Amino acid sequence: xxxxxxxxxxxxxxxxxxxxxxxxxxxxxxxxxxxxxxxxxxxxxxxxxxxxxxxxxxxxxxxxxxxxxxxxxxxxxxxxxxxxxxxxxxxxxxxxxxxxxxxxxxxxxxxxxxxxxxxxxxxxxxxxxxxxxxxxxxxxxxxxxxxxxxxxxxxxxxxxxxxxxxxxxxxxxxxxxxxxxxxxxxxxxxxxxxxxxxxxxxxxxxxxxxxxxxxxxxxxxxxxxxxxxxxxxxxxxxxxxxxxxxxxxxxxxxxxx
Numbered sequence: 001x002x003x004x005x006x007x008x009x010x011x012x013x014x015x016x017x018x019x020x021x022x023x024x025x026x027x028x029x030x031x032x033x034x035x036x037x038x039x040x041x042x043x044x045x046x047x048x049x050x051x052x053x054x055x056x057x058x059x060x061x062x063x064x065x066x067x068x069x070x071x072x073x074x075x076x077x078x079x080x081x082x083x084x085x086x087x088x089x090x091x092x093x094x095x096x097x098x099x100x101x102x103x104x105x106x107x108x109x110x111x112x113x114x115x116x117x118x119x120x121x122x123x124x125x126x127x128x129x130x131x132x133x134x135x136x137x138x139x140x141x142x143x144x145x146x147x148x149x150x151x152x153x154x155x156x157x158x159x160x161x162x163x164x165x166x167x168x169x170x171x172x173x174x175x176x177x178x179x180x181x182x183x184x185x186x187x188x189x190x191x192x193x194x195x196x197x198x199x200x201x202x203x204x205x206x207x208x209x210x211x212x213x214x215x216x217x218x219x220x221x222x223x224x225x226x227x228x229x230x231x232x233x234x235x236x237x238x239x240x241x242x243x244x245x246x247x248x249x250x251x252x253x254x255x256x257x
């Protein structure tokens with residue numbers, strides 16, 4: 001599998017009075033193109049902090065984060081904050097637990113926003129049909145002129161996901177995208193992410209939910225800022241979901257879940 005992301009000895013520290021706290025501690029991680037990787041761990045284990053570092057939102061103290069695309073490698077340790085922001089705009093999509101849609105913009109306008117930030121009028125014009133097709137494919141066609149307040153939580157999250165992938169970034173980072181949704185809405189959102197992954201989208205997703213985690217191909221468990229184990233599911237997804245849940249629960253219980 002072709003490598004997209006490689007993390008080496010990544011460390012992020014905070015100083016609390018005289019105590020040094022490593023929220024991300026010597027993390028090594030590789031993600032291949034087309035993978036769907038789940039990040040799990042207890043609250044406060046460093047999952048979200050890791051995701052923020054991978055997105056270039058926060059800075060790290062040591063180690064490296066390298067993205068490889070079309071034979072070219074981008075190394076965050078060698079980039080300024082401005083350079084990371086430019087890189088993130090076209091290479092990394094981000095979905096948060098709270099949808100963070102702009103309340104005064106319609107669904108269509110929210111999804112279009114990353115295109116507008118690029119300042120390319122030609123791209124804006126050509127993207128219209130793409131957005132309409134995506135909204136039709138994922139159940140938002142009747143809602144494109146509505147405002148976020150007129151949508152359910154699940155509909156808002158689907159719009160947020162489409163906004164994150166509209167520029168076709170190589171990597172999609174998701175931080176608890178189903179955390180504020182009920183079970184039915186969670187299934188719909190995960191079905192959308194599954195479909196994107198089947199179409200080649202690489203996804204790295206943080207979750208506490210076992211039913212969400214079994215939808216991926218691999219689980220990375222974080223404990224006290226460190227990678228405390230990885231589980232690659234033994235089946236290809238054709239076995240009953242319960243089989244994967246049992247496999248994952250055994251893995252988690254061994255690590256004090």
